[in-house]
Amino acid sequence: MTDRIGFGLLGTGLVAPFHAKGLLNSQKGALIAAAEVSSERLEKFTGEFGCKGYSSLESMLEDPAIQVVNILTPNHLHYDAVLKCAAAGKHILVEKPPAMSLREVDAMIDTCAKAGVKIGVVLQCRVRKPIQAMKRALAEGRFGKILHADAYMKWFRAESYYHMDAWRSSRRSGAGVTIQHAFHYIDLLQYLMGPVKQVRARMSNLAHPSVELEDTLLAMVDFQNGAQGIVEASTALWPGTDIRIEVNGTDGTAIMIGERMETWKFKDERPEDEEIRAYGSAAVATGATGPADFGFLDHQTVIEDMVDAIRENRDPVIPITSVRPTLEWALAMYQSAKEDGLVVLPVMNEDAIWEAAVAK
Numbered sequence: 001m002t003d004r005i006g007f008g009l010l011g012t013g014l015v016a017p018f019h020a021k022g023l024l025n026s027q028k029g030a031l032i033a034a035a036e037v038s039s040e041r042l043e044k045f046t047g048e049f050g051c052k053g054y055s056s057l058e059s060m061l062e063d064p065a066i067q068v069v070n071i072l073t074p075n076h077l078h079y080d081a082v083l084k085c086a087a088a089g090k091h092i093l094v095e096k097p098p099a100m101s102l103r104e105v106d107a108m109i110d111t112c113a114k115a116g117v118k119i120g121v122v123l124q125c126r127v128r129k130p131i132q133a134m135k136r137a138l139a140e141g142r143f144g145k146i147l148h149a150d151a152y153m154k155w156f157r158a159e160s161y162y163h164m165d166a167w168r169s170s171r172r173s174g175a176g177v178t179i180q181h182a183f184h185y186i187d188l189l190q191y192l193m194g195p196v197k198q199v200r201a202r203m204s205n206l207a208h209p210s211v212e213l214e215d216t217l218l219a220m221v222d223f224q225n226g227a228q229g230i231v232e233a234s235t236a237l238w239p240g241t242d243i244r245i246e247v248n249g250t251d252g253t254a255i256m257i258g259e260r261m262e263t264w265k266f267k268d269e270r271p272e273d274e275e276i277r278a279y280g281s282a283a284v285a286t287g288a289t290g291p292a293d294f295g296f297l298d299h300q301t302v303i304e305d306m307v308d309a310i311r312e313n314r315d316p317v318i319p320i321t322s323v324r325p326t327l328e329w330a331l332a333m334y335q336s337a338k339e340d341g342l343v344v345l346p347v348m349n350e351d352a353i354w355e356a357a358v359a360k
């Protein structure tokens, strides 16, 4: 226990047990405490996971046993929490999306750099083995000329999901399929393809009439590397099926479904390809059918990487700087849907974007 790095969790809602289980299962990190405004939730959580409880972030930040704070509050609250953690000299893992605006993300990057603390984002799909294999193959040029990169997220969330907590139906709190659910897969395309040149998006609410949010996103994108792509994301499509990430080039095609490699085919077949084709399992849930229908191992990987990053004094595996372009692309999609036109990046007026972006 003594040589483990101590973690504190801010927020004990839906995602917190995934962090707690990752820590309890880890030899590198230790779950020290959680901070939560709801005393009922805090009591239940500390009882279940056997950690200390604090009623505020400020009081948890005084705990010297905590070196890293995982920020698990609703999206619009991440920014303030990051600034407070950095001021207290704590390293930070912030859940996705890191913040609601590029201005906030830039301030977070700057503040953490000045405070000498590390900040990583929990976009745990990046560490899946099929995605890492695609990333390596792209770096090695195995796809040839990249032609297409697509993300399909055909999920289902019941109407009741949007009313579990007030922020889930509030656009200004970071709700909506684009910024909330699809953010993972928009991020995977950005991570694999690099910067976006322009995007044309349409957003609609197909099946959740009690909320004024987009539950469905359709977007066509051009990447700066010359590839084109599609993002199709929805929480309206019962019963919900596993996400697909597809990359096609002149010399190869790779497709991940859920967390397993579905297709891995290159003109230059290599001995290791047989093993890569077996990556992942169709039995592992990845969120398609309900908000807690996924495993904690990817979270554990991101958490343990933060421990290694601290010990090795390097950046975490998903540094916040690498997520800024994902947020910019997501904002560009909101702008495109709102203006009903093509948006060429960079995004110029992000403040206007959160005004009524949904088509009903």
Ligand SMILES: NC(=O)c1ccc[n+]([C@@H]2O[C@H](COP(=O)([O-])OP(=O)(O)OC[C@H]3O[C@@H](n4cnc5c(N)ncnc54)[C@H](O)[C@@H]3O)[C@@H](O)[C@H]2O)c1
Pocket: 010, 011, 012, 013, 014, 015, 016, 035, 036, 037, 038, 041, 056, 057, 071, 072, 073, 074, 075, 077, 095, 096, 097, 122, 123, 124, 165, 180
């Ligand atoms: N990486 C993933 O796969 C994944 C999955 C689900 C959610 N998330 C992200 O995790 C974050 C939280 O989502 P959730 O579904 O757990 O939300 P939630 O509403 O279930 O939980 C948030 C908790 O934060 C608490 N809280 C709010 N303000 C607080 C404050 N100032 N101090 C202490 N506690 C406070 C709330 O009382 C609540 O219990 C969001 O950013 C979401 O996007 C990520």
